[in-house]
Structure formats: C-alpha cells, structure tokens
Amino acid sequence: xxxxxxxxxxxxxxxxxxxxxxxFKCLFVKLTSNEEILKFENxxxxxxxxxxxxxxxxxxxxxxxxxxxxxxxxxxEIIMPxxxxxxxxxxxxxxxxxxVFVDLNLDDFSYxxxxxxxxxxxxxxxxxISYLYGMIPDINKIVNIGKEHDLFIMEDFSQCLNGKYxxxxxxxxxxxxxxxxxxxxxxxxxxGGLCVTNNKGYYxxxxxxxxxxxxxxxxxxxxxxxxxxIRNLLTNIIxxxxxxxxxxxxxxxxxxxxxxxxxxxxxxxxxxxxxKTYYEKFTSFQAKLxxxxxxxxxxxxxxxxxxxxxxxxxxxxPTTKNESRNNVYWQxxxxxxxxxxxxxLNIFSKYKIDTSRSSLPLLPNLEKYNFNQTTPNAxxxxxxxxxxxxxxxxxxNDLKRLSKLARSLDG
Numbered sequence: 001x002x003x004x005x006x007x008x009x010x011x012x013x014x015x016x017x018x019x020x021x022x023x024f025k026c027l028f029v030k031l032t033s034n035e036e037i038l039k040f041e042n043x044x045x046x047x048x049x050x051x052x053x054x055x056x057x058x059x060x061x062x063x064x065x066x067x068x069x070x071x072x073x074x075x076x077e078i079i080m081p082x083x084x085x086x087x088x089x090x091x092x093x094x095x096x097x098x099x100v101f102v103d104l105n106l107d108d109f110s111y112x113x114x115x116x117x118x119x120x121x122x123x124x125x126x127x128x129i130s131y132l133y134g135m136i137p138d139i140n141k142i143v144n145i146g147k148e149h150d151l152f153i154m155e156d157f158s159q160c161l162n163g164k165y166x167x168x169x170x171x172x173x174x175x176x177x178x179x180x181x182x183x184x185x186x187x188x189x190x191x192g193g194l195c196v197t198n199n200k201g202y203y204x205x206x207x208x209x210x211x212x213x214x215x216x217x218x219x220x221x222x223x224x225x226x227x228x229x230i231r232n233l234l235t236n237i238i239x240x241x242x243x244x245x246x247x248x249x250x251x252x253x254x255x256x257x258x259x260x261x262x263x264x265x266x267x268x269x270x271x272x273x274x275x276k277t278y279y280e281k282f283t284s285f286q287a288k289l290x291x292x293x294x295x296x297x298x299x300x301x302x303x304x305x306x307x308x309x310x311x312x313x314x315x316x317x318p319t320t321k322n323e324s325r326n327n328v329y330w331q332x333x334x335x336x337x338x339x340x341x342x343x344x345l346n347i348f349s350k351y352k353i354d355t356s357r358s359s360l361p362l363l364p365n366l367e368k369y370n371f372n373q374t375t376p377n378a379x380x381x382x383x384x385x386x387x388x389x390x391x392x393x394x395x396x397n398d399l400k401r402l403s404k405l406a407r408s409l410d411g
Contacts, residue, residue, distance in 0.1 A: 004401070009355050009389055012183065012184060012228060013184075013293075013296075016236055023229055025285070026222055031215075034284075036288055037282060040286075041055055041287075048169050048172070050177070050198055051203070052199075054194075056194075056213070057191060058193045059158050060085070061193050065209045068209060069205035069206050070175065072152060074095075077123045078099055079116065079119060082378040083361075083362060084363065087271070089363050091274075101371070101378075108137045110129070110142070113145070120145070125152060130155075131155075132159060136170070143173050156177075156178050158178070159331070160328055161185070162297055162298070176206075179193070180194075181286075181290065186300060186301065187290065187294065189293070190286055193282075215280065216282075217280065220277050270369060307392070311402050332387065334385065336384050351404060390402075
C-alpha cells in the first residue's frame, strides 16, 4: 500500500498535451468564422437528436436567453433545483423571475414529485429540470406535470449529455435544453452554453439574440484554456501524487471543508451586474474543437458507465436499475448516511482514493439572498454525498482497489 498511487476524484476530459498546445493555438487562430460555428451547432444538434442548436458563451447565458425567447412575464415563478451553480440563480433573478426550490428525492437526485406538485401555483410559469451528476429521473412524469400547468420547460443537461430515457436523449423533453461545454464536462470546449430545441420559433428567437453578442476577447479565451490546462495538470496522475494530494492533505488538517467552501460558500454575494464576458460570442476556435471531441463521447461514456456498474456490484447502492433510464454518471455520488465526514475520509485514505463532497451550493441556504425555503433531502445530498472516481481513464488495478473500497463501505 505504501507505494500505491492515489486515484484522483476526477479528471479533465482533454489530454494534457491538447490543453498545452491549445494555449498557443488560441492566440493566433481565427475566432469569428460563422461557418465553423454553424457547422458545430449542426453537428451537436444531430448528435443530440435535436433539430436545432445555438451556441452561447456560457450555459447560464443559454438559460438567460431561453427565458428571453420564451417571453416569460417578469415576477412570475420558476421551479428550480436547489443544487446547481449560483450563476444560474443570478441569471434567473436578472431575468426578473422568482425562484421556487423543489426538494429532491434520494434515488435519482431529481425533483420529489409530491413537493413539485405542492409548489406549483397560478404564478408558476416555468420549470428548470436538471440531471444531477448524470442521473436520469422518470422524466415523463415531470414533463407531464409541467404540461398540465402549461409551463415553459427547460432542461439543464450539462451533467447528462448522452443520457437517455426510453432511447430519447436528454435536452429533447422540454421546449429548450441547455448544455454547458465547460471545464470538467464530458464535451469541454473551454466554455460554452449550447441550446438545443425542436421548435423553429424558439430557434429563431435564440439566433436573433446570438447575433447581438459582441466579439470575444482573445485574452479571455486564453484565460479559459490556461485554466483548463492548470486543472488538467493538477489531476494528472503523476503531478497529482507528487504535489496535489499533498496540498489537499495539508489543507484538510486545518479545514476539511476548505475545497468545498471555495465554491459552495453560503456567504456568496448576489451578482449585481453581468460581466462583459457574458455577452461575448462563442468562438470558431471552440466550435472546431467541439466537432473534434464529439467523436470521443460514446466510448468515454460507455467506459465510465461500465466502471460505475462494476463498483456498484460491490456496493449496496440505493439506486434501483431501470432499463428505461440510461444514466451517464458524469460523477458517481454515493450517500454515506451513517458515517461522519472523518470516518468517510479515513476509509478513502486507507485505499489511497481521493474524494470530496459536492462543491455545488445549496441555493436556498445562501444567506445573502434571504430565501425562506427548505429542502431537507437536498441538504442530505450536500452533507452526506461523496464522489467515487469512475472516469474512463481508470486502470484495471484502479478498479480492483475501488472494488475493495466498495466492499469495505458495504460492510
């Protein structure tokens, strides 16, 4: 055990070499080829089984422009998941909507249907469906509830690209689907918000809004690529064992929640004004990379799902297998309901496997926003869910060690 390498909790889906080369490429290549962007939009739409796609710089702006395209009345309510990035909350508020948080169930981490039905009223005009950690819910039931109340239905499938329900891909169940092609996602184009729809009217509205965006600053694109490279370096198996895990261990001696609080801090301030980068265009440099990386997705997803099923075969897992749902397990989260944080970290450390709780904030608990809403199941997911590595680059020896960990946890 002494000479075993640590297994990182997650990875960047580019190779380190690709990121290094792209640092220099993005400084010199053309960024404004509309033909290249349209080519990628069409390729992504085809891959996702959708009629249309419109690319924006961030998924949060994809959601913002989707709300604009739907012409939702200001002051109306939108059903939202309590666990997601804070930026989505900020764009919803900027669009003039009132967020209503529906609690999650502990099986597939999607909406609790009973709570969902209770929270809908005459002022509810929209619902945002998410697929937390790549899990597929009984999506038809959620969509049908939305249709019964004539809601504008958006799907945030940023964590579930290639997920399917009854052979239909995520992003195609509502009016507009939004995918984030940012760092750590399975299709990573150094940022991007890809809106898919099967409705020509919404497509035309989104295209019109896209045309109003400003040219992208090359320095901002450079920063995105550089950040990906740094994250990739930190999770590279050699660098991770020589440097990253040592820093994590030192930090955890003083504050076990430091890395979580860095992103999920309750004291985060509401965004007062959108930064200029929110209005910049998705670039042809990113589009060209997207076309290249799409072809790797199926193989990577298949490998990751096989890894999860192998780990789960050694683990008492609360989720039930359902043939109609094709989970992609963007990240494999396991709930430790009866163990303290110290106990969980000690078990993972014993097998030299890195883990953490989710860094996503619990939105109803953000103190500066003054929401008087509670979501107890979502709180359990945040406080008791830990990631088990399952990505496609794991070796056979890694999987053997993960199976030992799973059997230990099961015991």
